Amino acid sequence: MFGYEFYIDPERCIGCQACINACAECDTHRGVPMITVDFLDRANSIATVPAICMHCDDPTCAEVCPADAIKKGEDGVVQSALKPRCVACNNCVLACPFGIPKMMTKLELMMKCDMCYDRTSVGKRPMCATVCPSQALAYVTPETIARERREKPVNVFRFGNETVTTKVFMMVPPGETAVTVDVVDFMWETPETPETWR
Amino acid sequence: MADLPRPYNDLLDRYGPHLSYEPPGGYSEQRANPPDRLVKTHCCFCGQQCGIQLKVRGNEVVGFEPWEEFPFNQGMLCPKGVRRYLQSAHPDRLLDPLLRTPEGFKTATWDESLDFTVRRLREIQEKHGKDAVAIYGGASLTSEKSYLLGKFARVALGTRHIDYNGRLCMVSAGTAYKLAFGVDRSPNPWADIPKAQVIFVIGANIAECAPITTQYIWRCRDAGGRLIVADPRMTPITRNADLYLPLRPGTDLALLMGMLHVVLRDNLQDQDFIAAHTSGFEQVAESVRAWDPERAARITGVPPEAIEKAAHWIAEAERAITLHARGLEHQSKGVENCLAVINLSLATGNIGREGAGCMMVTGQGNGQGGREHGQKCDQLPGQRSISDPAAREHVAKVWGITPEEIPQAGLSAVEIMEAIHRGEIKALLSICFNPLVSLPDAHYVREALSKLEFFGVVDFFLSETAHHADVVLAGSLQEEEEGIVCSAEGRVIHIQKAVDPPGNAWTDSRIYIELARRLGKEKYFPYTSSRQIYDELREASRGGHADYSGITYEKIDQNMGVFWPCPDVPGGDHPGTPRLFEGGRFFHPDGKARFVVTDWRESGDPIAEDFPIFLTTGRVVSQYLSGTQTRRIGPLVDQFPGPRVEIHPRLAQEHGIVDGDPVTVTTRRDAMTVPALVVRTIRPDTVFIAYHWPGNRSANKLTHRTLDPRSKIPEFKVSACRIEKAPGSGLRVVR
Numbered sequence: 001m002f003g004y005e006f007y008i009d010p011e012r013c014i015g016c017q018a019c020i021n022a023c024a025e026c027d028t029h030r031g032v033p034m035i036t037v038d039f040l041d042r043a044n045s046i047a048t049v050p051a052i053c054m055h056c057d058d059p060t061c062a063e064v065c066p067a068d069a070i071k072k073g074e075d076g077v078v079q080s081a082l083k084p085r086c087v088a089c090n091n092c093v094l095a096c097p098f099g100i101p102k103m104m105t106k107l108e109l110m111m112k113c114d115m116c117y118d119r120t121s122v123g124k125r126p127m128c129a130t131v132c133p134s135q136a137l138a139y140v141t142p143e144t145i146a147r148e149r150r151e152k153p154v155n156v157f158r159f160g161n162e163t164v165t166t167k168v169f170m171m172v173p174p175g176e177t178a179v180t181v182d183v184v185d186f187m188w189e190t191p192e193t194p195e196t197w198r
Numbered sequence: 199m200a201d202l203p204r205p206y207n208d209l210l211d212r213y214g215p216h217l218s219y220e221p222p223g224g225y226s227e228q229r230a231n232p233p234d235r236l237v238k239t240h241c242c243f244c245g246q247q248c249g250i251q252l253k254v255r256g257n258e259v260v261g262f263e264p265w266e267e268f269p270f271n272q273g274m275l276c277p278k279g280v281r282r283y284l285q286s287a288h289p290d291r292l293l294d295p296l297l298r299t300p301e302g303f304k305t306a307t308w309d310e311s312l313d314f315t316v317r318r319l320r321e322i323q324e325k326h327g328k329d330a331v332a333i334y335g336g337a338s339l340t341s342e343k344s345y346l347l348g349k350f351a352r353v354a355l356g357t358r359h360i361d362y363n364g365r366l367c368m369v370s371a372g373t374a375y376k377l378a379f380g381v382d383r384s385p386n387p388w389a390d391i392p393k394a395q396v397i398f399v400i401g402a403n404i405a406e407c408a409p410i411t412t413q414y415i416w417r418c419r420d421a422g423g424r425l426i427v428a429d430p431r432m433t434p435i436t437r438n439a440d441l442y443l444p445l446r447p448g449t450d451l452a453l454l455m456g457m458l459h460v461v462l463r464d465n466l467q468d469q470d471f472i473a474a475h476t477s478g479f480e481q482v483a484e485s486v487r488a489w490d491p492e493r494a495a496r497i498t499g500v501p502p503e504a505i506e507k508a509a510h511w512i513a514e515a516e517r518a519i520t521l522h523a524r525g526l527e528h529q530s531k532g533v534e535n536c537l538a539v540i541n542l543s544l545a546t547g548n549i550g551r552e553g554a555g556c557m558m559v560t561g562q563g564n565g566q567g568g569r570e571h572g573q574k575c576d577q578l579p580g581q582r583s584i585s586d587p588a589a590r591e592h593v594a595k596v597w598g599i600t601p602e603e604i605p606q607a608g609l610s611a612v613e614i615m616e617a618i619h620r621g622e623i624k625a626l627l628s629i630c631f632n633p634l635v636s637l638p639d640a641h642y643v644r645e646a647l648s649k650l651e652f653f654g655v656v657d658f659f660l661s662e663t664a665h666h667a668d669v670v671l672a673g674s675l676q677e678e679e680e681g682i683v684c685s686a687e688g689r690v691i692h693i694q695k696a697v698d699p700p701g702n703a704w705t706d707s708r709i710y711i712e713l714a715r716r717l718g719k720e721k722y723f724p725y726t727s728s729r730q731i732y733d734e735l736r737e738a739s740r741g742g743h744a745d746y747s748g749i750t751y752e753k754i755d756q757n758m759g760v761f762w763p764c765p766d767v768p769g770g771d772h773p774g775t776p777r778l779f780e781g782g783r784f785f786h787p788d789g790k791a792r793f794v795v796t797d798w799r800e801s802g803d804p805i806a807e808d809f810p811i812f813l814t815t816g817r818v819v820s821q822y823l824s825g826t827q828t829r830r831i832g833p834l835v836d837q838f839p840g841p842r843v844e845i846h847p848r849l850a851q852e853h854g855i856v857d858g859d860p861v862t863v864t865t866r867r868d869a870m871t872v873p874a875l876v877v878r879t880i881r882p883d884t885v886f887i888a889y890h891w892p893g894n895r896s897a898n899k900l901t902h903r904t905l906d907p908r909s910k911i912p913e914f915k916v917s918a919c920r921i922e923k924a925p926g927s928g929l930r931v932v933r
Contacts, residue, residue: 125273
C-alpha cells in the first residue's frame, strides 16, 4: 500500500498472539505463522515482544545465501526463499541480526514474513498489523504515527561496528535516533588505549 | 440424571472436544476453491462483539477477513476472533437430536425428542406444580433468542424460574448501576476512553478478557493520559501502568473507600455537581470517614501513599474514567464494590461527560442485551422490573395475556441449583450454559444434576453438562441465525446469518417455537423469522429504560450499530444515545443519582490458619468461559493447553516448589493438582488458576457458593486455600 509503513512498538504488546493466529490464516503460507511473540522473562515480568522480519535495506540473509534464493523487491520487501533455489543451508537463519528466518525442515525451505505481499499489493494491510488489538504492530502512514504516538520511529540499528537500516520501523523514546545494542557503541576507545585494556 | 450414559472417556471419544486446526478441506482447498462470499457480522465470543467478516463457501464458514470499517474495532481482533471460524464445520458438531438410552446417547428424530421433552415437562408440572421446571439461558444468545426464552418460560411453561449464565457476569454491576443511576448500562461509549486524562482499571484483566479495549487505553496514554491498575496480579496492561495497586483479593471495597476518604479529607470533591445532581452524599461521606489510607492499606496491602496518589490523580483530573469487570464484581460484596466505584465517580463529578465516567466491561457476548429482554429471573423486556405492575401490564398486553398470568420473580442461577438439591425443582431445560464448568463448587453442581427427574439441553456441542442430559436438542451456532446483540458499550448491532444449521440441527428459535406449539401455546409464538421476534421485542421494550423501539435492522446496518435508549419518535430519526447522563440527568424519577452507603465485610470463604492463602480465578486470552467452543479449536488450545497455578517465588520457595512442579491446591470444598507457574507477577499471599476446563482440571471444584445478597453473583474471585508440592516431577494432563 503506497505511503504506508510498518511500525513495531513492543511496549504496547499484551502477548495475546492474535498476530500469530492471523498470520497463519494468511492465504500464502497455509497455517504456518511467520511471526513470533515471546515473553522476555516470564518468571519476572509479563512483558512480551513480537518479532517480524525487519526487511533490511541491505539484507544480510540475501548476502549470505549461496543459492541466491532470497530476493528483495523494488518495494523494499525481502521475500521468503524461493522454493526451487533454497538449499536449506541455514546460512540466513544464522546470519540475520534480528534472528527472524526459520528453517522449515519438512519443506527444506527458509520461510519468513514477506509483509503479506498478497495483501499489501492489493491495498490491504498485513494480517498481523490489522488485527493487533494493542497496535504494537501498526501499518499506517508516517503522518498518522507522528500525530498519534509519543514514541518516535527509527529504522537504524547499530550492532557494534555494523549499522543496519530497515524498511520496518521500531518505536523508541523521543530523542533516540537509532537502536544501539552493543556496549562497544557506548565506549570511548582510541588507538592509544593500552593493549592490556582492550 | 445421575450417572453418565457411557463412561466419560467413551463420551469424549465420540463427542469431543476434538481439535480443529484447518478450514474444511484444509488450507490448500482454500486456494483451489475460494470462498463465494464474505458476510459482515460479529465475533461470537466476548462482550466487545468485534466486527468481523466470515468467509463462506456453500453452507460452510471457511475463514475470516478483518472488517476494518466497523468503528469499534476497525479490523482488530484477538486470537479467539481470528480462529472463531474453526467452530463451524467442526467434527464434534451435533447434527441430530440425541436421546439417552441405557446404551448411551442415540440419534433421534425431532418428533421423538420434542414429544419426549414436552411429555416429561408436562408430567412434572402436573405432579409438582409449574415452578418445578426451571430454564437456564445463555448470555451468548441473541436478544431475539433471549426474549423468546423469557416468554417461553413465562407463557409456554408458566414457570417463574428462568435465569442465565449472565448471573456469573454482569449482575453485580447491573444491580449497582440501577441503584445509583436507575439504569443498567455502561454510561460511556468506548470512544470516550482515549479522551480521559486518568484511566483507573480495577479488577479487569483488559488485555486477556477484553483485548480490543487495550488500544483504547493505549491511545489515552499516547495523548498523555495516566493509567492506574488495581489487581492482585500484574496483568499484561500493567506493563504500562503509571501507578500499580497490588491489592489483596476481595479488598477492593477497602481500597475504594480509602480513596474516597482521601478525596473528601482533602476537599477535592465536585461540590457543585454533588449538590445539583445527586442525593445521599452526606451519609456516604460519613461512612468513609473512618477509612483513612492507613486502615485501607492494612486491609488491602497497598501502600497508603499509593492510595493517596490514586485518589488525587482521579480527583484532580478534569476527566477520569474507571473501568471495572469481574475482579470487582465476582465477590460476595460485588454490588458494594461497584457502588463504591460509582460513589467515587459521583463525588469527583466524573460522569455524563466526554472522557469522564465509570464503565463496566461486560464479559459475555450478549451479556448486556441478554439481560435486558427477559431471561433474567427478575426482569421483563426493556429492562423492566417483573414486580412493577405497570411493566407487567405493558408486557402482558404485548404478549396477549393478563398481567396476573406473568409469574413473579424466580430464583437466580446458583439458587436454582440449590432448589434442585432441596427437591423443589425437578426438571431443568438448559440452553447455551455449561454449569458443570462455570458454576462454583462443581461437585455440588454434579450432585444437583443427578437429582433431576428430567434434564433437557439445547446446544450445538455436547458440553460436559450435556453428558448428563436425558435429551439433547441440536441447536444453532451464532452464525446460523439472524439477530441483534448489545455490546459492552450499549451499541445494538446486527448478527447476520452466514449459513444454515448443518445436518438435522435446528435454529434455537425454531426449537422453542416448536416446543411451545407442542405445549399447546402456538398462538403466542406465531413467528416465522427473527425479524418478527425482534419487532415484538421492540414493542415490549417500548417505554422501558432499554427502549429499542426506534432501532430497526436497517438502522443498525446504516449506522454500524445504534446505542439504546432509542425510542420510536415520529420520523424515526432518533440517533440513539451513545453517552448516558449528559447534563447530569439520571434515570431515577427525580433525575438525580444516588450515593449509596457501602459496608465492609469479610469474604464468604475467609482466610484461616489451615487455609492461609487467597485463591483467585479468571480467564486466559485464548479461551472463552467454560470452553465449550474454544476447547475444540486447536490453535487456541495449543496457546494455553491447560490450567497452571500462578505462584510468587517467595511462596513457592516456602513450599519447595519450582516452576513446572505439580502443586495440590486445597480449599474447604475440594482439591486439585496443577503444574506451577512460578512468577513475580502475583502477590505472594495469592495464587491464581484459570477456570476454562472440566473434571480434574476445573478450578471451580475449589470455589464456593457464597453469593452477593443482592446480585446473587458467586464469589469466584476470593477463596481460601492451602498449597503443597504434589508427588512426582511432571504432570500428566487429564482431559
